[in-house]
Amino acid sequence: MTLYFKYMMLLFKSQMQYRASFLLLTLGQCLTPFTVFAGLYFMFDRFGQLQGWDFYEVALCFAVTQMAFSITECFARGFDTFSSLIVSGNFDRLLVRPRSTVVQVFGSRFEFTRIGRLFLSAVVLIWAVTNINVDWTFLKIVALFFMVASGIVIFTSIFILTASISFWTVQGLEIANIFTDGGREMTQYPLNIYQKWVRRFFTFVIPFGCVNYVPLLFILNRDGYQHPVYALTPLAGVLFLIPCLIVWRIGVRHYRSTGS
Template sequence: MKLYGKYIEILFKSQMQYRTSFWLLAFGQFLIPFSVFAGLYFMFERFGQIKGWEFSEVALCFSIIHMSYALSECFARGFDSFSALVGNGDFDRFLVRPRSTVLQVLGSKFEFSRVGKLVQSIIVLGWAVSQQLADWTMLKGLVLLFMIVSGVFIFTGIFILAATMCFWTVQGLEIANIFTDGGREMAQYPLNIYQKWVTRFFTFIIPFGCVNYLPLLYLLDKTTGNPLPYMLAPIAGILFIVPCLLVWHVGVRHYRSTGS
């Protein structure tokens, strides 16, 4: 972790060399999800609710997913841009260093300008929480934090899987965006508004439902029966990283060096 902290320090200093550019980019990152949230507002203004979900409830779901995505983009960006390391042969240097390739790729790039998205998500989260009639307790606050962490692990896992494909394709595949950008857009709504096969896929294969739906029911006092499974559902999102790392190590073993 000391080495990881050093990576963060070095890349933060390098990005702050052009502060005006950094803050303009961060402001742009703030506006992008804000425009999406505005579209969400106008949709509910027109239809009132979606399958029993009120605007403030969906806004809570929206903020959790976008916060998770912003944090993952910031700290796992190295995997998202991994194809450049393979294409240029720079990954060869990672293999001869006495540190994990996962740690080195994580530390190869950080996007601190994503703080704009993060701030926007925090604002929406604060407003959405204030609008809920459910009683908020410390336990619910911990579950909320747990949901955000779980979402970060899911998006990071998807970035890792997308990066692993580069060992065979060299260039990154756009199909991965279906599960990153597409997953974010899908998961900003409670999962039960979709068809059953979508709900099942994004619960048992890519466990977004364990972040944006099951624990959300607990936060809003909509659970039936024992609330413990709803509270512990985000564990599935954290465990999602395990098979992703296993696939990554398989990909590393099949990597063909450039020989340069």
């Protein structure tokens, strides 16, 4: 873990070499989700509510997802862009160092500009939390915290899983973005606005539902979800990491280097 921070410091120094680029990218990262959020706002402004969900409730959902995603993109960017490490053959270098490949890939890249996106989602989160019609208890705050934390774990797991695929395909797969970007877009809204099969997929295959939708219902005190155990459902999402790491291990064994 300390090594991970050492990697982070070094790459932060690298990033600071290009200050103007860093500032502009950060600003850009702040504005992209802002336009999406503005869309959300105007939609509710026009229609009032969405299948029984009011604006602040959806905004909370949106903020949690965006926050988890931006933190993941900042810290697990190495897995997101992993195929470039394979194509260039630089993965060889990682293999001749006496540390686990997972730590080294994590440390291979950080996307500090995601701070912009994180900043925006934090603002939306605070706005939603202060305006939403909820009596905040300790358990609800814990649930909210778990939502973000497990969201990070799930997005990271998906990054690892899609990175593993490039051991076989060499080039990265855009199809994987269905689950990362797609997952993000989906879970910005409460899951029950979708078709049943979509809901099932995002609950049992990729457990976004466990980390986002169910605890949200708990926080909002909806019928049938008042039991404190629902506050802890995000922890189930963490289990998703295990199969992803197993696939990663198989992939490393399967690795065939490129070039001379």
